[in-house]
Amino acid sequence: MTTAAQHRFLIIADGQFDPLTSKTANSCIRYFPERIVAVLDRSQAGKTAQDVLGFGGAIPVVGRLEDGLTRGATVVLIGIAPMGGQLPSEWRDWLRTAIERGLEIWSGLHTFIGDDPELGALARARNVSILDARRPPPDLPIADGRAANVSAFVVLTVGSDCNVGKMTAQLELRSRLVQRGHRTRFVATGQTGIFIEGWGIAVDAVVADFIAGAAERLVLEGARDADIVLVEGQGSLIHPGYSGVTLGLLHGTVPDAMLLCHQATREFIADYRPGGAPWVRIPPLTELVDIYERAAAPVRPARVIGICLNTFDLDEAAARDAVEHAREATGLPVTDPVRFDPAPLADAIVDAAVAAR
């Protein structure tokens, strides 16, 4: 498949463009802002990405599809991942128009645009490419433990919740480790990572029996030409909706080490509030470390070797306090790898990889 570097994107995040909800849009803006011509959100037209997110610079938020198309987009990218993954019906007109104009559609929804009777047929008739990043490969195996035998050092990010920075942390660490000369590969397990890297499997979209098999295949592929493999984690072992994906990924990747990701200010699982009330309280970091190490242990023991602390909603001083507090509580290296220097975690990975030889 193609990668983001070859395209110019109009991102649809209608009604949901904000720091927390539009996770796919935001990650694309963080990792290839120079390729993004506009974000479509009727409720915030006239602002910039910087206004809304605090990063992303002058990328305009537009209120009409046309305002994005005239800026030279070659791809319309669906930048939100709604609960359940259904295609909002009012977007159908936009996608039809985009296909008629010859733009590719990139989507991470569970409902595959390419299988939509109208849009899929239109795209085929116009010879327009639709990338459904969540579509699993057709021939996934049941895991059989082969990921345990790769010679590369495999690091999995795990989290207190969804959307705390498990992909972002690995991308920052990949950059740093590559800078230092380590042969390092990032392995995408979700749609945004697949958009960024051009390969991967959205493990939350495979048939449940094959979660670990998909994870195993990804590790084998990632380890072919790397000494360090950084696997993007998914969900959380304490997230009632998605914990199965998390455990399957943990046991299928058979990591050598884990990095625990957490948003410093988050007290409850964010998107799981039956009747609107918070339900699942996030336990202290030391307990989360224990939960993940115990879950890994029956298959193969692996330690949490560092904490990635997401501090985007804290001011500078509070962020530094939060990092220091987490370091004292856990005795582990801690940083916000986006905001601060990722070196403490890069060091922890290299040290652990050396020690494991």
Place this chain on the structure above:
Amino acid sequence: MTTAAQHRFLIIADGQFDPLTSKTANSCIRYFPERIVAVLDRSQAGKTAQDVLGFGGAIPVVGRLEDGLTRGATVVLIGIAPMGGQLPSEWRDWLRTAIERGLEIWSGLHTFIGDDPELGALARARNVSILDARRPPPDLPIADGRAANVSAFVVLTVGSDCNVGKMTAQLELRSRLVQRGHRTRFVATGQTGIFIEGWGIAVDAVVADFIAGAAERLVLEGARDADIVLVEGQGSLIHPGYSGVTLGLLHGTVPDAMLLCHQATREFIADYRPGGAPWVRIPPLTELVDIYERAAAPVRPARVIGICLNTFDLDEAAARDAVEHAREATGLPVTDPVRFDPAPLADAIVDAAVAAR
């Protein structure tokens, strides 16, 4: 859909009919032996089910499809669940012949027979029904915690491994609790249970993001007209290939209590032996109890209230010793609910349900 009570079955278990491998076939033979006309296994033709399994009586094992068809079968049921779920190519002829003769096909494979270009088309042309029990409903939700609010007392079987008796235990307990006058519902989460009950969802076949959502839907349905809901568990939290299904089911059902199922003689995860060597050792029962209670706790605490010990491969004295040993080790009620009186576990469920009111 129809249920087993309306049909007569020829079960295909070719080359794999034995006490451990042909799990689907064996469960059907245990629960509706009077409806089964023959088992097809070329390697054991001439024996009876009793010879092979130690139960099932005079049901003949035949070596030719024809020998089953002439015994009045109305359904050909695929009775093995191979790793990966692919349809063995040599079975195609049998299924084609069966469809041409007007027999239904019941399958629990991941590869849907109804979607097979040849067999599916043939069945449609002949107006023959194909039941792919693993096909998920098209509209599954993301879980949102509603299973926590049902008034019924929900019991989930959990296990040390696959194929240790998680479905069988619940079916035995259902019978006993119904005998005692409790409004009790069994909830099928795998293909065999669906064959037996006529409804359910094979949770290992749903898209990974929807495991818990499927579990939640099943509990809501099961609780509509019952005071006790007995949910069939799947896999094991320590099974590297299937643990994701297990945790998703645990968090989606939000059980009030768990029953831990184990085969007394099993030391390692049985079907996960990379290179043929055993890998994952099954920890002691007390540690398994702890693993499951800790996994449940962040969402909603639930206790393991009893142990279902599968002793099929032990003689009577050794089986009684194993039960006594497990009782001493865990301090919990223990029985083999198939071999011995299920009363200790039925009592434990009723007592816990009363205490929870």
